[in-house]
Amino acid sequence: MKITTAEVIVTCPGRNYVTLKITTDEGLTGLGDATLNGRELAVASYLRDHVCPLLIGRDPQRIEDMWQYLYRGAYWRRGPVTMTAISAVDVALWDIKGKAAGLPLYQLLGGASREAVTLYAHADGRDVPELLDRVAELVEDGFQAIRVQVAVPGLDKTYGVSGGPPGTFYEPADGRIPAEQRWETGAYLDFAPTMFEAVRERYGFDLHLLHDVHNRLTPVEAARLGRSLESFRLWWMEDPTPAEDQAAFGLIRQHTVTPIAVGEVFNSIWDCRDLITNRLIDYIRTSVTHAGGITHLRRIFDLAHLYGVRSGSHGAGDLSPVSLGAALHVDLAIPNFGIQEYMGHAPGWDDVFHASYWREGGYMHPGEDPGIGVTLDEEAAGRFPYDPKSLPVCRLRDGTMHDW
Ligand code: KDG
Ligand code: MG
Numbered sequence: 001m002k003i004t005t006a007e008v009i010v011t012c013p014g015r016n017y018v019t020l021k022i023t024t025d026e027g028l029t030g031l032g033d034a035t036l037n038g039r040e041l042a043v044a045s046y047l048r049d050h051v052c053p054l055l056i057g058r059d060p061q062r063i064e065d066m067w068q069y070l071y072r073g074a075y076w077r078r079g080p081v082t083m084t085a086i087s088a089v090d091v092a093l094w095d096i097k098g099k100a101a102g103l104p105l106y107q108l109l110g111g112a113s114r115e116a117v118t119l120y121a122h123a124d125g126r127d128v129p130e131l132l133d134r135v136a137e138l139v140e141d142g143f144q145a146i147r148v149q150v151a152v153p154g155l156d157k158t159y160g161v162s163g164g165p166p167g168t169f170y171e172p173a174d175g176r177i178p179a180e181q182r183w184e185t186g187a188y189l190d191f192a193p194t195m196f197e198a199v200r201e202r203y204g205f206d207l208h209l210l211h212d213v214h215n216r217l218t219p220v221e222a223a224r225l226g227r228s229l230e231s232f233r234l235w236w237m238e239d240p241t242p243a244e245d246q247a248a249f250g251l252i253r254q255h256t257v258t259p260i261a262v263g264e265v266f267n268s269i270w271d272c273r274d275l276i277t278n279r280l281i282d283y284i285r286t287s288v289t290h291a292g293g294i295t296h297l298r299r300i301f302d303l304a305h306l307y308g309v310r311s312g313s314h315g316a317g318d319l320s321p322v323s324l325g326a327a328l329h330v331d332l333a334i335p336n337f338g339i340q341e342y343m344g345h346a347p348g349w350d351d352v353f354h355a356s357y358w359r360e361g362g363y364m365h366p367g368e369d370p371g372i373g374v375t376l377d378e379e380a381a382g383r384f385p386y387d388p389k390s391l392p393v394c395r396l397r398d399g400t401m402h403d404w
Contacts, residue, residue, distance in 0.1 A: 001026050001100070003060050006052035006089075008034065008044045011381035013353075014346020016040045016389065017320040019376055020047055020088035022096065024060055030095030031376060032088030033289045033326070036080055037318035038391045046085045055089065061100070063093045067295045083267035083292055090293025091326045091372065098371035104356075105326070105372055109298070109333035116363035117331040119342035120145035120210050120235070124161045127151065128198045135199060135207075142361020145208035145235060145339055150195040152188045157181045157392075159214045159404070178390040183216060183402050189225055196232035205233060208339075210261075212238040215403040216394075219248035226256030235339070236261040236283050236312065242403050243271075249280035261285050264314035268292060269300050276307050283312035283338050289323040290314070294330060301334050310338030317343040321353040325374035328357050328366035340364065352380045 005023045010016065018034040034043045051070065058066065070086045071077055098105040106112055121143045125131030131150045138146050149160030159181075192211075199209060211234060217225060222240030229237065238261040241248050252260065261283035266272055267290055275281045284304045288297050301311050311334060313327050324345075331337050342364065345353075355374045356367025367373045394404040 001028075001060055003055045003058050006047075006055045008047050008052070009376065009378060009381050010040060010044055010386045011352055011384045012387045013348045013351055013381075013384045015318055015349075016386055017352075018044050018047075018088075019320060019322060019381075020092050021376065022055065022060065022089070022092040024096060026100075028060075028096050028099050030060070030092035030099070030371065031322045031374060032091035032093075032095070032293070033320040033323035034084055034088035035289060035318060035320050035323070036084045037316075038389060039081065040386070042081045043084045043088075046081050047088065051085050051089065060093050060096045063090065063097065063295060066090070066093060067292070071292070078268055078270070080265070080267055080290060084290055087289050087291065087293040087296075090295050091288060091322065094294045094326070095371040102370050104366060104368050104370060105294075105329040106332045106366060109294070109329060112332050113335055114332060114337065116360070116365045117328050117337070117340050118145065119143065119340050119359070119362050119364055120147055120208065121342055121362070122147050122149070122160070124149040124163075125151070126161060126163045128195055130163070131195060132198060132202055135203070139203070139207065142363075144206075144362045145210065147210040147212060147341075148195055148199060149212065150191075152184070152191050154187050155182060155184060159216075160212055176388045176390055179392040181392050181394050181404070182397055183394050184397055185217065185221055188216065189221060189228070192225060193228050193232070196229060196234070200232050208235040209233075210235045210238065213240045215239050215242045217241055219245075219251040222248075222252045223255035226252060226258035226260075229258050230256060234258055238262070238285070239264070243275070246274050246280070249275060250278070253280055259283065261312050264290070264316075266291055269296065269303060272300050273303070276304050276309050279307055279309075281309060284309050285312050285314050287314040287319060287323065288326045288330060289319050294326060297330060298334065301330070301336060305334075305336040310336045312338045313340055315341035315343060317345050321345055321349060321355050322372065322374045322376070325355055325357050325366055325372045328364055329372065332366060348384075352377055352384065
């Protein structure tokens, strides 16, 4: 079998998505998600200009060799743009392999280790009563694990708060130029326990609660937050500090037993290694789209398994349905699956993408179609042209740049 074409499709059915489509001389096609939110065209160019020409004529069945060829073969390697491009090729080749075998991908990964994939959904509120209403809707819908985010009183905008119904798409902001948000750590640290207190008071401890700090704290502030939330028994506290400084997690760990999840911006096993092997985190958030595709993500999860760390893949709405489909196959197969983020996709996504995956309450399954089970209607994709957007940036009250 040989690759005959490799095309990049950029479309915006509610959000911008970049999809790689690989076709073979046997008429099989495979899709991979190449979306890097707010930097979509950088990956599209990396693929079109530097990667696609290398694929033509190669054997799509040699997935591991292709991965090594694109990773080791590039002197300027790693980084989000390169690794998102490699991920897309890898996922598209697994899609082809599944179709060639006539099997859903999870069967090629060793078969199902569970009946379905447990999800966590997003609830947010402009205040605590609004959060409680959103949580109620999700509980009604069957979710047993919910990420909760509430606007910090006194701040104009808080990360993760849309004020809309569950799954509302609050990022990116308005256009090419990033919106600027203000941040006040003290107000957040004082306020955070009150939202968990309210949810626990209403729902007791049957519901799993998660929270994304989104890199806003210093290590000692994160330690204080983790400790202040211990009695609410979170499933995890995500990205408490920016993960460039990995030794910081040792400090957080010394002070709190609130579980920690990190890694949605990681691109390779090298980013994850120290946090995993030093047992500084409990969940690794790497995704099939940004951490080298199925081939590399499995390697990360295998390492994590040795150290009792479980998966908790990033699944925000800026990762495409192709990404979600691929993630569900991995989630179903690996031994150390933890939880899968589920945000859903903007209304209209299914005009462009068709998926065999299905959801029942708080569970999903990738379906039984051969390969990944997600297809793209190119004619429909053409009706939703690229719409340039940027993620916001964040400053402290005095104007100092901070982490968003
Ligand atoms: O593109 C950035 C988003 O995917 C990110 O802000 C969402 O942190 C996020 C999450 O946990 O879903
Ligand atoms: Mg996050």
